[in-house]
Amino acid sequence: xxxxxxxxxxxxxxxxxxxxxxxxxxxxxxxxxxxxxxxxxxxxxxxxxxxxxxxxxxxxxxxxxxxxxxxxxxxxxxxxxxxxxxxxxxxxxxxxxxxxxxxxxxxxxxxxxxxxxxxxxxxxxxxxxxxxxxxxxxxxxxxxxxxxxxxxxxxxxxxxxxxxxxxxxxxxxxxxxxxxxxxxxxxxxxxxxxxxxxxxxxxxxxxxxxxxxxxxxxxxxxxxxxxxxxxxxxxxxxxxxxxxxxxxxxxxxxxxxxxxxxxxxxxxxxxxxxxxxxxxxxxxxxxxxxxxxxxxxxxxxxxxxxxxxxxxxxxxxxxxxxxxxxxxxxxxxxxxxxxxxxxxxxxxxxxxxxxxxxxxxxxxxxxxxxxxxxxxxxxxxxxxxxxxxxxxxxxxxxxxxxxxxxxxxxxxxxxxxxxxxxxxxxxxxxxxxxxxxxxxxxxxxxxxxxxx
Amino acid sequence: xxxxxxxxxxxxxxxxxxxxxxxxxxxxxxxxxxxxxxxxxxxxxxxxxxxxxxxxxxxxxxxxxxxxxxxxxxxxxxxxxxxxxxxxxxxxxxxxxxxxxxxxxxxxxxxxxxxxxxxxxxxxxxxxxxxxxxxxxxxxxxxxxxxxxxxxxxxxxxxxxxxxxxxxxxxxxxxxxxxxxxxxxxxxxxxxxxxxxxxxxxxxxxxxxxxxxxxxxxxxxxxxxxxxxxxxxxxxxxxxxxxxxxxxxxxxxxxxxxxxxxxxxxxxxxxxxxxxxxxxxxxxxxxxxxxxxxxxxxxxxxxxxxxxxxxxxxxxxxxxxxxxxxxxxxxxxxxxxxxxxxxxxxxxxxxxxxxxxxxxxxxxxxxxxxxxxxxxxxxxxxxxxxxxxxxxxxxxxxxxxxxxxxxxxxxxxxxxxxxxxxxxxxxxxxxxxxxxxxxxxxxxxxxxxxxxxxxxxxxxxxxxxxxxxxxxxxxxxxxxxxxxxxxxxxxxxxxxxxxxxxxxxxxxxxxxxxxxxxxxxxxxxxx
Numbered sequence: 001x002x003x004x005x006x007x008x009x010x011x012x013x014x015x016x017x018x019x020x021x022x023x024x025x026x027x028x029x030x031x032x033x034x035x036x037x038x039x040x041x042x043x044x045x046x047x048x049x050x051x052x053x054x055x056x057x058x059x060x061x062x063x064x065x066x067x068x069x070x071x072x073x074x075x076x077x078x079x080x081x082x083x084x085x086x087x088x089x090x091x092x093x094x095x096x097x098x099x100x101x102x103x104x105x106x107x108x109x110x111x112x113x114x115x116x117x118x119x120x121x122x123x124x125x126x127x128x129x130x131x132x133x134x135x136x137x138x139x140x141x142x143x144x145x146x147x148x149x150x151x152x153x154x155x156x157x158x159x160x161x162x163x164x165x166x167x168x169x170x171x172x173x174x175x176x177x178x179x180x181x182x183x184x185x186x187x188x189x190x191x192x193x194x195x196x197x198x199x200x201x202x203x204x205x206x207x208x209x210x211x212x213x214x215x216x217x218x219x220x221x222x223x224x225x226x227x228x229x230x231x232x233x234x235x236x237x238x239x240x241x242x243x244x245x246x247x248x249x250x251x252x253x254x255x256x257x258x259x260x261x262x263x264x265x266x267x268x269x270x271x272x273x274x275x276x277x278x279x280x281x282x283x284x285x286x287x288x289x290x291x292x293x294x295x296x297x298x299x300x301x302x303x304x305x306x307x308x309x310x311x312x313x314x315x316x317x318x319x320x321x322x323x324x325x326x327x328x329x330x331x332x333x334x335x336x337x338x339x340x341x342x343x344x345x346x347x348x349x350x351x352x353x354x355x356x357x358x359x360x361x362x363x364x365x366x367x368x369x370x371x372x373x374x375x376x377x378x379x380x381x382x383x384x385x386x387x388x389x390x391x392x393x394x395x396x397x398x399x400x401x402x403x404x405x406x407x408x409x410x411x412x413x414x415x416x417x418x419x420x421x422x423x424x425x426x427x428x429x430x431x432x433x434x435x436x437x438x439x440x441x442x443x444x445x446x447x448x449x450x451x452x
Numbered sequence: 453x454x455x456x457x458x459x460x461x462x463x464x465x466x467x468x469x470x471x472x473x474x475x476x477x478x479x480x481x482x483x484x485x486x487x488x489x490x491x492x493x494x495x496x497x498x499x500x501x502x503x504x505x506x507x508x509x510x511x512x513x514x515x516x517x518x519x520x521x522x523x524x525x526x527x528x529x530x531x532x533x534x535x536x537x538x539x540x541x542x543x544x545x546x547x548x549x550x551x552x553x554x555x556x557x558x559x560x561x562x563x564x565x566x567x568x569x570x571x572x573x574x575x576x577x578x579x580x581x582x583x584x585x586x587x588x589x590x591x592x593x594x595x596x597x598x599x600x601x602x603x604x605x606x607x608x609x610x611x612x613x614x615x616x617x618x619x620x621x622x623x624x625x626x627x628x629x630x631x632x633x634x635x636x637x638x639x640x641x642x643x644x645x646x647x648x649x650x651x652x653x654x655x656x657x658x659x660x661x662x663x664x665x666x667x668x669x670x671x672x673x674x675x676x677x678x679x680x681x682x683x684x685x686x687x688x689x690x691x692x693x694x695x696x697x698x699x700x701x702x703x704x705x706x707x708x709x710x711x712x713x714x715x716x717x718x719x720x721x722x723x724x725x726x727x728x729x730x731x732x733x734x735x736x737x738x739x740x741x742x743x744x745x746x747x748x749x750x751x752x753x754x755x756x757x758x759x760x761x762x763x764x765x766x767x768x769x770x771x772x773x774x775x776x777x778x779x780x781x782x783x784x785x786x787x788x789x790x791x792x793x794x795x796x797x798x799x800x801x802x803x804x805x806x807x808x809x810x811x812x813x814x815x816x817x818x819x820x821x822x823x824x825x826x827x828x829x830x831x832x833x834x835x836x837x838x839x840x841x842x843x844x845x846x847x848x849x850x851x852x853x854x855x856x857x858x859x860x861x862x863x864x865x866x867x868x869x870x871x872x873x874x875x876x877x878x879x880x881x882x883x884x885x886x887x888x889x890x891x892x893x894x895x896x897x898x899x900x901x902x903x904x905x906x907x908x909x910x911x912x913x914x915x916x917x918x919x920x921x922x923x924x925x926x927x928x929x930x931x932x933x934x935x936x937x938x939x940x941x942x943x944x945x946x947x948x949x950x951x952x953x954x955x956x957x958x959x960x961x962x963x964x965x966x967x968x969x970x971x972x973x974x975x976x977x978x979x
Contacts, residue, residue: 148759151799208468320463
């Protein structure tokens with residue numbers, strides 16, 4: 001007789017293999033698809049990586065090609081072991097004509113990279129991509145990139161952009177053909193239009209030591225968006241950011257959704273970050289709330305690893321605090337699986353979205369779902385536009401419900417997002433990097449070793 | 453005693469967690485006011501009611517009732533410290549250091565109540581009050597270790613004490629304490645700064661007379677209690693609550709070997725003058741360690757990320773209502789970004805909450821006293837008259853020494869608002885053609901304490917580093933919050949004596965070097 005874990009493990013391997021075979025072969029793996037050798041170089045050399053990302057970061061702030069080239073040359077000066085291609089670039093920086101050419105090449109490279117991750121300057125411009133995705137059996141969640149919100153006017157502007165995006169998305173999706181796989185699960189119908197919003201953009205007053213202040217200020221703007229989403233039958237997902245704002249964001253969202261007017265809609269969701277050591281307790285909070293707060297459309301919980309790992313580690317170390325995130329990949333991977341199992345078992349109290357590019361984590365969720373006897377469509381998988389495209393296609397091809405997280409915004413606003421994604425995915429522990437470097441499938445699918 | 457573990461900063465409370473915030477609230481609830489603060493010389497305590505500190509946010513709430521030291525008491529305190537000096541100086545440095553470490557432990561056990569006192573007496577908002585307690589602990593821990601290194605005979609010999617040795621002679625340098633140190637402390641870091649200056653003097657074997665700021669005698673009392681509880685002999689540390697005349701009396705006393713001062717430029721210069729005057733009967737030149745004001749500028753180049761620069765500027769200028777020596781008071785921004793920065797900054801400032809220090813949500817607490825409020829309002833009037841105030845009206849509590857945060861632009865370069873230290877929530881913004889023009893303006897100032905730069909070009913960063921005269925330059929971050937051991941703090945030019953609190957060479961200002969050279973040749977033989 002085989003034990004349950006062994007059965008699950010076999011199922012994970014089977015699912016993982018099926019998925020990997022469904023990866024589109026024509027494009028190779030996602031990192032190579034960036035067709036930018038710089039990324040490959042960057043992953044190998046920390047100094048070069050820093051120089052390139054600092055360059056990407058500053059591109060929108062440069063006033064001319066000359067200025068751009070001056071920055072590029074200035075960053076590259078700090079890289080001691082320069083590959084020949086970079087030495088050539090440095091020499092170009094010595095003349096005005098060279099700088100113009102170098103600046104133009106640099107700007108084009110960054111724009112090219114940005115377009116892989118950012119689907120359009122505004123929601124209207126993004127519609128073509130969103131339609132293509134939908135036709136291919138992939139839903140989307142649109143995220144409006146923007147400058148940081150430092151004033152009430154900026155918070156109002158962001159809220160207005162969100163309102164406009166909800167209108168645009170609802171109208172556009174209404175005209176698309178039916179995709180039964182994307183529009184219903186065991187809990188009922190799923191909205192087509194889906195917008196992700198950030199509380200830090202809805203208020204300039206998020207203060208870690210006074211969460212109620214940002215909550216108070218963001219509440220009217222978020223409430224208005226919830227009302228609009230309800231009216232348009234759109235889904236509103238509230239993103240999670242760094243730990244500094246977690247208490248403010250989670251409390252705010254759960255409080256608002258508990259208001260009587262939102263009991264019968266809209267569909268809404270929160271995010272659970274598996275890299276946080278206390279994420280199991282956060283899940284307790286969410287599930288307790290869901291138990292107490294009956295909703296026509298269950299709260300969607302998007303499970304992610306978390307995108308602020310460096311920030312959390314640096315902040316904790318600078319202040320002498322215990323580090324709030326798991327520092328070993330195996331530990332947060334194991335926690336991700338534990339939270340996946342709990343979330344899937346908690347249905348129909350909540351809906352579950354698994355947002356990961358890690359083939360093992362995804363295969364684990366699919367296998368768990370099967371073993372619980374649920375339908376394939378009763379769990380959602382989310383991927384990032386530009387990084388998880390191939391995985392998304394492979395999942396869709398296997399009959400799973402997929403949603404792509406699609407950032408929308410101009411290059412200036414998008415740069416912070418772009419840099420974060422690039423850093424995250426050239427990190428040594430990145431699953432995508434492993435995959436790109438040809439780590440064997442068995443290793444990619446291996447169970448995270450038990451926490452130390 | 454065994455060698456202490458390597459220095460590490462005392463972690464501030466993780467106030468983003470509700471459990472930590474409630475600890476501080478408990479500390480406030482347990483605070484019994486008013487405190488009674490005596491003139492405390494040796495074991496003698498004289499209580500009095502001549503000096504009263506009140507809550508700047510609720511002036512009718514009395515925080516401490518103190519005796520005001522007379523000139524005679526200042527003299528008695530110095531005489532007592534003078535008498536205690538030989539014995540404390542002869543106490544092994546390991547024992548002195550151990551006393552300081554025990555004082556740190558005493559404070560650590562009382563973190564919440566000490567922070568609460570700083571909240572009440574000086575209107576330090578919670579996170580800053582907590583940081584002030586941590587910094588006080590840091591100074592005790594840091595200087596205890598520093599003294600062990602400097603005077604402990606530990607090997608290797610401190611770099612400054614390494615001498616050339618040639619055959620036939622033995623050269624040795626040691627650092628002896630100087631004598632009585634008068635510590636004249638400010639109210640804006642009411643625990644950390646008096647603790648720091650006092651700890652430096654005591655650790656190296658000096659005895660101390662501490663005169664806390666008249667606005668903060670309660671905090672001064674706690675500093676002395678901590679040190680005595682830690683085992684510093686009563687005679688080695690006297691508490692002299694008082695006003696300017698007590699400080700002046702200390703400065704003119706020929707038995708004061710060192711004056712350690714943090715405060716305004718005017719008082720600092722007066723102390724330097726008084727110290728330069730060799731009084732009849734003086735047997736020592738008085739050394740002054742002075743930390744005075746600044747006119748701190750932040751330069752924003754055209755490639756700066758305003759998403760990061762604006763919050764950092766707001767923090768630097770308005771936290772603790774701009775009442776830090778390190779606070780930013782001028783922004784010099786590349787003309788290409790000027791209008792956008794002013795608009796966003798004004799919007800950010802409009803959202804700041806002006807309120808009592810004990811509210812976790814407060815951004816801008818009241819100023820320390822009515823005179824400070826009036827001073828800032830005078831500068832605001834000049835700014836309104838000769839420039840433009842871009843921030844609007846603010847909700848400000850009616851009672852208490854509140855001033856709404858102000859951003860002013862368009863001031864003439866010779867404006868007093870651009871040259872004088874305001875020490876309040878008033879920030880000016882001016883456009884510059886480029887970073888070099890900004891550095892020319894900064895170079896024209898007579899003070900040089902802190903500075904800031906926002907730029908993403910490493911070459912620009914280097915150019916500003918090369919040209920910057922300030923004691924503490926911060927790149928792409930806020931200009932306040934120097935940490936012991938990480939950002940040794942102190943200014944140049946008329947901002948101070950170039951001494952660096954929380955740095956490895958700070959203790960050298962509290963000692964005198966003595967060199968002994970012994971001839972080891974006898975009858976032509978090296979013995």
